[in-house]
Amino acid sequence: MTVATVNNGDMIRMQKMSGDFEQKHPGISLDWVTMEENILRQKVTTDIATKGGQYDIMTIGNYEVRIWAKQGWLVPLDDLGDDYDAADIMPAIREGLTYEGTLYAAPFYGESxxxxxxxxxxxxxxxxxxxxxxxxxxxxxxxxxxxxxxxxxxxxxxxxxxxxxxxxxxxxxxxxxxxxxxxxxxxxxxxxxxxxxxxxxxxxxxxxxxxxxxxxxxxxxxxxxxxxxxxxxxxxxxxxxxxxxxxxxxxxxxxxxxxxxxxxxxxxxxxWLWSWNLAVPASTEHADAAKAFIAWATSKDYTTMVAEVDGWANVPPGTRTSLYENPEYREAAAFADMTLRSINAADQAxxxxxxxxxxxxxxxxxxxxxxxxxxxxxxxxxxxxxxxxxxxxxxxxxxxxxxxxxxxxxxx
Incomplete structure (x- = not known):
């Protein structure tokens, strides 16, 4: 599968850690296309609008999700596994990724x-x-x-x-x-x-x-x-x-x-309120494999793995309620409270x-x-x-x- 993503630090870390996913899914190999964000936006928008099929997993923002879901361009993500716990995604973030009651992208990190x-x-x-x-x-x-x-x-x-x-x-x-x-x-x-x-x-x-x-x-x-x-x-x-x-x-x-x-x-x-999210274009031939990767990359287990390797302060922030209830994270991340306050202060409506x-x-x-x-x-x-x-x-x-x-x- 080909993964299109932005050249931000958290995504670079995800790419480095993706060997864990490939070990757990020996039938799947990942090709990474990492771009500066203006270029990424141009490339994925062109590909999905033309049904080019160049990417199996796209990194997109909460701006695109509902617009593209309405167009029928994205695969629904309502079946990421029994242990995925979609209800744990912060309400403000989850709302921006939901169209007509269905999740169409999973947040990798959220921010204000x-x-x-x-x-x-x-x-x-x-x-x-x-x-x-x-x-x-x-x-x-x-x-x-x-x-x-x-x-x-x-x-x-x-x-x-x-x-x-x-x-x-x-x-x-x-x-x-x-x-x-x-x-x-x-x-x-x-x-x-x-x-x-x-x-x-x-x-x-x-x-x-x-x-x-x-x-x-x-x-x-x-x-x-x-x-x-x-x-x-x-x-x-x-x-x-x-x-x-x-x-x-x-x-x-x-x-x-x-x-x-x-x-x-x-x-x-x-x-502002933003999330970088992983989504599956309707043009992919590998929807099930793509969803398996997204479930891995945006799971609570991935967060724990990053914490074990790089420390709690470096886990992807702003997506899960449970992270801000975790005393280890709050102790390690001096910015946790202000991040949460900032996200809660943003009002997109x-x-x-x-x-x-x-x-x-x-x-x-x-x-x-x-x-x-x-x-x-x-x-x-x-x-x-x-x-x-x-x-x-x-x-x-x-x-x-x-x-x-x-x-x-x-x-x-």
Whole structure:
């Protein structure tokens, strides 16, 4: 079987450990195709939409699951074995993977977003990170902590263009400030003043306190920067916590603190809800074998195996209720409570201040969003790089989004 997955640390670990699965299933061998996340999304979307049959197991997000299940593109996963315990999957995560009462993907790890910060730098500067910070505080602290002579930057944020890269962060930021993609009549909102305020805040913050070349940095690039001590703060996926606190990988492992994703003075945080999941395309000829692998990789037994090899702090987080009830995990993972609080704070059904016709914290739950998010993300990345102004980027985003929504029949 061919497994398509993303080049994140937890998936790399899964590939290394997959020999255990092959030993238990001697008739099955695995071929791995590991890609950067923008490329993965393009490849698996093309393959499943054309029924290409290139992959037997796909790593997809909770954005795709219900849309693809409705299209009949995914194999149901309602028979992963008597001991699989699907009821143990966290309700917020399970809901996003269920269509008409049936599970269509199994979560490998789940996440929200939060602030990761250098406690040593905060202490030296006489700053205290609130548990529930505002964007105004984040902006002030980032500028105060920037030390370009020593290559320490106040904040690292996603700038790489992509609907799941910079737009994951910027959409969440916008939602927490009162911006929205669409009003209740599906009219695009990038021509509204709140979007100007949001994007200008982001560009100014990164210009004043971000690292050079930020417009090409995604999750993995910012992870490397933070681990090497070059970021005072990083706001990104909660799953990063185990990597920034691992002394084998992180130079700052003993001085990392955590806080909720910031808010803009409202009750909406810049939190997202995401899971990387394993799913079986309907085009596969090996559905039973694929389901056997998914049952292995997303089981409680797999979690225990990772703990035995790499320690409890490094197990895939954010998917099972039982993990957060496990005292060994909570003792080993200083970030466990904040991860759980962040996941519980994310509200996909009501993500922003004003009403919206869509679900999704860092994405919009319509099929067109992949194209829309990528195109708008390119404009916003160009604004960060200084190739276009904030006003021009928003004007271009508004024009493109209006055109696509008319094509889709959402507006006239």
């Amino acid at each position: 977003s939060m602030v990761m910060y250098r406690t040593d730098l905060f202490e030296a500067a006489g700053l205290t990170m609130p548990e529930d910070p505002t964007w105004a505080f984040i902006g002030e602290a980032a500028r105060a902590l920037t030390d370009t002579e020593n290559e320490v930057y106040g904040i690292c944020l996603r700038g790489k263009a992509g609907w799941g890269e910079n737009m994951a962060f910027i959409t969440s930021l916008g939602h927490s400030m009162g911006a929205r993609w669409f009003d209740m009549d599906w009219q695009p909102q990038f021509d509204q003043p709140i979007w100007t305020d949001t994007l200008q805040f982001y560009v100014d913050l990164m210009t004043d306190a971000g690292p050079p070349g930020a417009s090409t940095n995604g999750f993995n690039e910012n992870l490397a920067l933070f681990q090497s001590g070059k970021c005072a703060m990083w706001i990104d996926a909660t799953v990063a916590a185990s990597f920034v606190t691992d002394p084998k990988e992180s130079q700052v492992a003993d001085s990392v603190g955590f806080a909720l994703a910031p808010h803009g003075g409202t009750d909406k945080h810049g939190s 009501d993500p922003t201040v004003d009403p919206v016709p869509y679900i999704g914290g860092q994405w919009v739950g319509i099929p067109e969003f992949q194209g829309l998010g990528t195109a708008v993300g390119q404009q916003f990345s160009a604004a960060l790089a200084g190739r276009v102004s904030v006003d021009q980027a928003l004007e271009n985003a508004q024009r493109f989004t209006e055109r696509e929504m008319k094509k889709g029949g959402y507006i006239e």
